[in-house]
Amino acid sequence: MFVIITYDIEDKRVAKVHKILKKYLVWTQNSVFEGEITEGKLKKCLAEIRGVVNDQVDSLYVYQVKNPKQIQKTVYGQEKSFETMFL
Amino acid sequence: MFVIITYDIEDKRVAKVHKILKKYLVWTQNSVFEGEITEGKLKKCLAEIRGVVNDQVDSLYVYQVKNPKQIQKTVYGQEKSFETMFL
Numbered sequence: 001m002f003v004i005i006t007y008d009i010e011d012k013r014v015a016k017v018h019k020i021l022k023k024y025l026v027w028t029q030n031s032v033f034e035g036e037i038t039e040g041k042l043k044k045c046l047a048e049i050r051g052v053v054n055d056q057v058d059s060l061y062v063y064q065v066k067n068p069k070q071i072q073k074t075v076y077g078q079e080k081s082f083e084t085m086f087l
Numbered sequence: 088m089f090v091i092i093t094y095d096i097e098d099k100r101v102a103k104v105h106k107i108l109k110k111y112l113v114w115t116q117n118s119v120f121e122g123e124i125t126e127g128k129l130k131k132c133l134a135e136i137r138g139v140v141n142d143q144v145d146s147l148y149v150y151q152v153k154n155p156k157q158i159q160k161t162v163y164g165q166e167k168s169f170e171t172m173f174l
Binding site (some may be wrong): 004006007008028030031032035046049050053054055056057058059060061062063064065066067070071072073074075076077078080 | 090091093094095115116117118119131136137140141142143144145146147148149150151152153157158159160161162163164165166
């Protein structure tokens with residue numbers, strides 16, 4: 001399936017969450033990750049994240065689309081490669 | 088259709104972009120809007136945004152799903168109502 005994960009995490013925990021997400025998905029914007037992932041791997045990813053975040057403060061939105069063909073992505077302006085920017 | 092719009096806009100322009108997006112969609116997280124919208128209204132919305140942003144610096148990602156039933160959203164942690172927070 002295709003997923004988009006957006007997060008709003010307190011500064012002190014954001015690096016840890018980022019590191020976990022990076023193992024499973026592609027970083028596209030400041031607080032947005034996306035990519036194709038199996039249901040099993042997504043569960044694993046979310047379990048790891050739950051071990052790090054504070055449910056009372058942080059938030060994580062997971063948008064799942066079973067068939068990647070059903071979602072169309074358009075980029076306006078700069079398609080930033082964050083991986084390159086911060087290496 | 089259902090759309091998710093994420094943006095990475097320079098501070099001095101972000102309020103203007105935010106104001107435009109708010110007319111068409113629902114603000115869910117820091118730099119994420121979502122909602123059901125017609126193709127015509129989405130075009131109008133993007134045209135307004137293009138009049139404000141700097142293509143060389145800013146970026147806007149638009150994810151479109153024709154049938155809203157094909158996308159499943161799950162919220163972990165706090166489902167923030169930004170509208171309420173900042174009113």
